[in-house]
Amino acid sequence: MTSFSLLAPAKLNLFLHINGRREDGYHELETLFTFLNYGDQLTFTLTETTEIEVTGDTTDIPLKDNLIYKAAVLLQKHSNSVFGAKINLTKILPMGGGVGGGSSDAASTLLALNKLWQCQLSLVELAELGVQLGADVPVFINGKSALAQGIGEKLVNVELPSKWYCVVHPSEHISTAKIFTHPDLKRDTPKLKGHWQQQTLGNDCEPLVKKLCPEVEKTLQWLLKYAPSKMTGTGSCCFVEFATQKEAQHVLENLPHNWDGFIASSVNISPAHTQLDAIH
Numbered sequence: 001m002t003s004f005s006l007l008a009p010a011k012l013n014l015f016l017h018i019n020g021r022r023e024d025g026y027h028e029l030e031t032l033f034t035f036l037n038y039g040d041q042l043t044f045t046l047t048e049t050t051e052i053e054v055t056g057d058t059t060d061i062p063l064k065d066n067l068i069y070k071a072a073v074l075l076q077k078h079s080n081s082v083f084g085a086k087i088n089l090t091k092i093l094p095m096g097g098g099v100g101g102g103s104s105d106a107a108s109t110l111l112a113l114n115k116l117w118q119c120q121l122s123l124v125e126l127a128e129l130g131v132q133l134g135a136d137v138p139v140f141i142n143g144k145s146a147l148a149q150g151i152g153e154k155l156v157n158v159e160l161p162s163k164w165y166c167v168v169h170p171s172e173h174i175s176t177a178k179i180f181t182h183p184d185l186k187r188d189t190p191k192l193k194g195h196w197q198q199q200t201l202g203n204d205c206e207p208l209v210k211k212l213c214p215e216v217e218k219t220l221q222w223l224l225k226y227a228p229s230k231m232t233g234t235g236s237c238c239f240v241e242f243a244t245q246k247e248a249q250h251v252l253e254n255l256p257h258n259w260d261g262f263i264a265s266s267v268n269i270s271p272a273h274t275q276l277d278a279i280h
């Protein structure tokens, strides 16, 4: 196989606790990740020169900053690959929205090129490379819904019931770095005791983001008409959870006209892995 496509799925943080700040500025977290059956579309084609070409919906990001390009170069150097690749991106996920699009693009690139270039790195080795690109990359490499600790890279796989989500993307952009460096961020939630399933858990970034971005506050309030609303990651996307597609679709159909959103079901195994396993 010299060319194939993979989804780079969205993630949701079903809860997110911040337990402390490390000396290097990164934060100790406890967060529950699930994957959605919805995401960016990436097509990978093997080339016989070492050039890495990224095409498609990449206009806003300089090539050297694109996480797809960075992931490809990292793997190429690590594995001394003599091959290159043409990678085409169809961007579906909102950027900087807390659904992990950039990290997922990077992870799908590492997974795909590991196969295309026959590097034969294990998922653990790929995750070790991936964490150099972002704290969220390892969960996408691991490919299973998981409870994460550390900076988000220490993963314990969990089985979650499949649900439907309506995800709403407020127009305000929030930088992850801005939230994590803000003096008012709550950083002292104690580590979980007992089972997370038996507790009502929220997102420690939410109060600060609501204060800084009135659009997020408005979105969370509006969604409350339908179900308990939550923010994912450092925002700005907010979501509500349902048992059925019909309920999620109902919320989407009632979204104010100038708001963006989508519906998707959650899966315990990342669609990128399901697709990769089907390629021989």
Ligand SMILES: C[C@@](CO)(OP(=O)(O)O)[C@H](O)COP(=O)(O)OP(=O)(O)OC[C@H]1O[C@@H](n2ccc(N)nc2=O)[C@H](O)[C@@H]1O
Residues within 6 Å of the ligand: 013, 025, 026, 027, 028, 029, 031, 097, 098, 099, 100, 103, 133, 134, 135, 136, 137, 150, 151, 152, 176, 177, 180, 232, 233, 234, 235
């Ligand atoms: C907060 C989370 C939760 O899933 O999601 P997003 O809202 O970004 O999607 C992630 O941990 C984000 O992961 P990712 O976006 O890969 O983070 P990085 O690129 O490594 O770091 C972006 C910025 O966040 C800070 N950061 C990130 C993770 C962490 N545990 N502590 C931090 O303080 C870093 O210091 C950096 O300034």
Ligand SMILES: Nc1ncnc2c1ncn2[C@@H]1O[C@H](COP(=O)(O)OP(=O)(O)O)[C@@H](O)[C@H]1O
Residues within 6 Å of the ligand: 061, 065, 066, 067, 068, 094, 095, 096, 097, 098, 099, 100, 101, 102, 103, 104, 105, 176, 233, 235
């Ligand atoms: N391929 C990419 N897709 C999305 N964002 C990217 C990509 N490459 C680099 N970035 C940068 O990473 C930042 C965070 O992206 P993203 O993962 O979408 O946000 P979040 O971590 O909030 O979910 C973007 O604002 C963008 O500057």
